[in-house]
Structure formats: C-alpha cells, structure tokens
Amino acid sequence: MAQTLLWLIIAFVTLEFIISSVLSWLNTKWMSHPVPPELEGLYDEEKYRKQQEYMRTNKRVSLIARCVSFAVTMxxxxxxxxxxLDNQCKAWTSLPVLQVILFLVIFNLFNTLIALPFSYYSTFVIEERFGFNRTTHxxxxxxxxxxxxxxTVLSAVLMAVxxxxxxxFGQQFWIWATLVVAAFIVFFSMFYSNLIVPLFNKQTPLPEGELRDAITAAIKSFGSKFKDIYIIDGSKHSTKANAYxxxxxxxxxxxxxxxxxDxxxxxxxxxxxxxxxxxYxxxxxxxxxxxxxxxxxxxxxxxxxxxxxxxxxxxLGGTAPSFILALVAFSLLFSPIDIVLEPMTSAISRRAEYRADAFATEHGHGEALISGLKKLASHALSNLxxxxxxxxYSYSHPTLAQRIRAIKQLSN
Ligand SMILES: [Zn+2]
Incomplete structure (x- = not known):
C-alpha cells in the first residue's frame, strides 16, 4: 500500500509540474497576439520590444526554477x-515536539536555500538589467x-501547538487545531502591518499637503471618516509601484x-x-x-x-509512525484538490477586484483609475x-484590458 501511495504522490507532483509548464508555455505562445484595442499605444515600439524581452527572460528563469524544484522533489x-530526515530528528532528541520542530526547521532551511539563487538572480540580474531593482546586497x-x-518561528510554533x-486529544485534535489556526489567521490579518511589515519596510502616515487634502475629500465623499492612510518605502526594494x-x-x-x-x-x-x-x-x-x-x-x-x-x-521512507511525515504525505496526496481549488479562489479574487473597480467608478474615479492602472502596467512592463x-486558472486580478472594459461600461 505504501508503495502505491508513493506512486500516487509522484504522479500528482508530476501532474502539477505539467500543468504549470503548460500554462507558462501557453502564455509564451500568446505573446505575439495583437494588443487589445483598449491598450493600444500603452507601449511604443521600442518599449514593447523591451517588455517582450523582459517576459522571455523571466519565463526562462522560472522554467529552470520549476525544473530544479521538480527534480529535487523526485x-x-x-x-x-x-x-x-525524520529518523535523524528522532535520533537527535527524544522529545516528540522538538523532533517535529527540528524536522520543520531543516525542511524550511532546505527550501530557502534552493529558492535563494533564483531570487538573487532575479533581483540583481533581471530586475537590475530592466531598471527595476533598488535593493542593495x-x-x-x-x-x-x-x-x-x-x-520558521511562526510555522514551528504553530506546528508544535x-x-x-x-x-x-488524538483524532479529535482537528477541532482544536482549527480553532488555534483560525485565531492565528485572524491575529496576523489584523496585526500584519504592525508586526510583519516593519521588519522589511518603513510606513509613515500620509503627510499634510495637496495629496492628503484630495484623499480626505474623496473619503468624505464616500461617506466615511477613514483616515488610516500610510506611505510605505517600496523604493527600498524596487521602482515598481503598488497600493493595498x-x-x-x-x-x-x-x-x-x-x-x-513620482x-x-x-x-x-x-x-x-x-x-x-x-x-474595505x-x-x-x-x-x-x-x-x-x-x-x-x-x-x-x-x-x-x-x-x-x-x-x-x-x-515517504518512514520506518515508524510519524505525525510530521503523515502531514507531508497528506499535503502531497491532496495537491490535486489545490489544482481544482486554484481557479475557484482566483475567480473569487477577480470578482472582488471588479467590485472594487466598480466602487471607484460609481464614485466618479473611473477615468483616473484607468489612467493610473495604465501607468502602473506600462512602468512594470506588464504582459498585455x-x-x-x-x-x-491563476490570475488574482482581471487583465488590464478586462478592467478597463468593465470600468468604461459602468461609466456609460
Ligand atoms: Zn484590488
């Protein structure tokens, strides 16, 4: 039975690899498609060549990363x-909770070390070459x-609990575990800006001035007293811009x-x-x-x-009962569910984006939003x-052309 499960796991990992490769290949094939009429003129000829080159370079690197990760998993x-690894952890310490934490830390470290060369190359070679990088070594x-x-600390604490x-509690543990994980999710959704973001970026309240006045007036027109607007120093990492x-x-x-x-x-x-x-x-x-x-x-x-x-x-090669190995095997065996769920969560997310665009449009900011989105896309050399x-399957946001079409339809 264990052998059959292993073959199933290998089949699922391969299936995921094939799906992501096919999607990436489809996108590359679609590159030469004509630009949608809504976006004509977004790039001049030279900039469009640069965009296509940027996309090709990124595709190549992500293909290599995907192959390496697939080979390592195999x-x-x-x-x-x-x-x-599980046997090693059990040999190092006799404390069950510590064994699980040790496994997790080594597993995390290994994953980080595999991913690091790719993120280094992407930051200091690709992003640098196309003028986006602002990150220092x-x-x-x-x-x-x-x-x-x-x-590692967060996942280790959660795993230990x-x-x-x-x-x-034995098999009933899932009820309590759900409550703990739920509390964890709620806590970090709430305090993300206070606890996690400051480790990487500086946030400052939007200073007095023309922009603040304009924003305050707009928020007042929405019938709200919302005033928690912050500026983040994204320029520490990249010239690309965003808001959330x-x-x-x-x-x-x-x-x-x-x-x-700017x-x-x-x-x-x-x-x-x-x-x-x-x-909001x-x-x-x-x-x-x-x-x-x-x-x-x-x-x-x-x-x-x-x-x-x-x-x-x-x-997975375990020779004794093991909670952590069972968990890893379970997550690999259930990866096909993720394959089915991904288009669903993407669709839910895209619907929320359309609704947020509609909110802006209904309050008279449709044209400004279109113009702003175009600038963002053009600067980031986005794929049109x-x-x-x-x-x-995977887009959390509708395409720029789709968003512009929907906003224009609402404004009419
Ligand atoms: Zn949004």
Whole structure:
C-alpha cells in the first residue's frame, strides 16, 4: 500500500509540474497576439520590444526554477529522504515536539536555500538589467535572513501547538487545531502591518499637503471618516509601484507605495485609493479570512481521518509512525484538490477586484483609475496579452484590458 501511495504522490507532483509548464508555455505562445484595442499605444515600439524581452527572460528563469524544484522533489521521494530526515530528528532528541520542530526547521532551511539563487538572480540580474531593482546586497541578505527567521518561528510554533493537540486529544485534535489556526489567521490579518511589515519596510502616515487634502475629500465623499492612510518605502526594494488595503477593526489601513507618488498625478492616486477603499467597503479582508479558515478546517478534518495510517509515513521512507511525515504525505496526496481549488479562489479574487473597480467608478474615479492602472502596467512592463486559460486558472486580478472594459461600461 505504501508503495502505491508513493506512486500516487509522484504522479500528482508530476501532474502539477505539467500543468504549470503548460500554462507558462501557453502564455509564451500568446505573446505575439495583437494588443487589445483598449491598450493600444500603452507601449511604443521600442518599449514593447523591451517588455517582450523582459517576459522571455523571466519565463526562462522560472522554467529552470520549476525544473530544479521538480527534480529535487523526485530525488527526495525516490530516495525516501523525508523518512531519513525524520529518523535523524528522532535520533537527535527524544522529545516528540522538538523532533517535529527540528524536522520543520531543516525542511524550511532546505527550501530557502534552493529558492535563494533564483531570487538573487532575479533581483540583481533581471530586475537590475530592466531598471527595476533598488535593493542593495545588504538589504537582500538581511531580508532573506529575516523572512526565513519569521516564517520558521511562526510555522514551528504553530506546528508544535498542533502536534501537542494531537498528542493530547488524538483524532479529535482537528477541532482544536482549527480553532488555534483560525485565531492565528485572524491575529496576523489584523496585526500584519504592525508586526510583519516593519521588519522589511518603513510606513509613515500620509503627510499634510495637496495629496492628503484630495484623499480626505474623496473619503468624505464616500461617506466615511477613514483616515488610516500610510506611505510605505517600496523604493527600498524596487521602482515598481503598488497600493493595498490590509487589516480590519482598529488596525485597518490603506498603504500606498512611495513609488506611486513620482509616477502618478493626484487624481490617479485618488483613483487607486478609491479602488482600495472599495475592498474595505466590501469587507474583502473578512471574506478572504473566512475562506482560508474554512479550507484549513476541511483539510485538518480529512487529515485527522488519515493521521494514524502507517502507510502515509512509509510512503515517504518512514520506518515508524510519524505525525510530521503523515502531514507531508497528506499535503502531497491532496495537491490535486489545490489544482481544482486554484481557479475557484482566483475567480473569487477577480470578482472582488471588479467590485472594487466598480466602487471607484460609481464614485466618479473611473477615468483616473484607468489612467493610473495604465501607468502602473506600462512602468512594470506588464504582459498585455496573457493567455485566457492562464487568466482563468491563476490570475488574482482581471487583465488590464478586462478592467478597463468593465470600468468604461459602468461609466456609460
Ligand atoms: Zn484590488
């Protein structure tokens, strides 16, 4: 049975690899498609050549990254290295919770080391060559260290608690684990800007001046007293610009990149802000939080039915019952569910984006938003002709042409 499970896992990992490769190939094939009429003139001829070159370069690197990750996964599965690591951790310490944490830390470290060369190359070779990079070497290494530390500490704490719940409550642990993970998700959705962002960026309240006056007037016209607008020093990392809405309750805020300021007019920034405010009005943070928690609950429930099955650890080369090996095997075996869920969550996210655009448009900021989005896309050398299947499967935002069409339709 363990052998069959291993073959199933290998088949699923291969399937995922094939799907992502096909999607990427479709996008590359679609590159030469004519630009949608809404976006004509966004790039002049020379800039369009540069955009196509940027996309080709990125495709090549992500293809190599994908192949490396696939090959490494196959080696790990083929040689039963997960089982080997689990045995090593058990030899190092006799404390069960510590064994699980050790496994997780080494696994995280390994993943980080595999990904690091690609992110280094992407930052200092590709982004640099196309004029986007603002990251210094010092910032790059410090960020890598900090994100490894934060993700490892958080996942280790969470894993330790979940494992402890399993040791205490047996198969019923999933109910308590869902509550703990839910609390964790709610806490970090709320305090993300206070606890995580400051490790990597500086945020300052929007200073007095013309922009602040315009934004305050716009928010007043939405019938709200919302005043938590912050500027983030995105320029520390890249010249690309962005804006987002985050948090809820007393910790909600709209964050604008400082790189937005030197590219956009005040009207355009207000247009982008109106879109972000639309997310707030439609309670999108809550909806996303609810979806994540529901998915965690379903996953933990199914996992609780399989956790004590000895075939799960054995499929990964384990020689004894192991919670962490069962969890890894479970997540690999259920990856086809993610393949089915991804287009669904993408569709939900795109609907929220359309609604946020509609909010901005209904409040008279449609034209400014279009003009702002165009500037962002043009500066970031965005792909104007993604393949429809790729959009359907994985795009969290509608394409620029789709957004412009929807905004124009609403304004008429
Ligand atoms: Zn949005």
């Amino acid at each position: 080696i790990i599965l083929g040689f039963g290295l997960f089982g080997w 010092k910032t790059f290494w410090l960020d890598a260290l900090k994100s490894f530390a934060v993700s 979940v494992y402890w719940l399993y040791l205490t 809405f985050t948090g809820f309750g007393p910790k909600k805020r709209i964050v604008l990149y400082d790189t937005l300021m 590219k956009m007019t005040t009207e355009e920034i207000v247009g982008v802000l109106a879109h972000e405010f639309g997310h 009005k439609h309670r999108d943070t809550f909806k996303n939080m609810f979806i994540s928690i529901a998915m965690v609950a379903v996953n933990l429930f199914i996992f609780s039915l399989l956790v004590s099955n000895p075939d799960l650890p054995a499929a 002709t993604p393949h429809p299947l790729v959009v359907w």
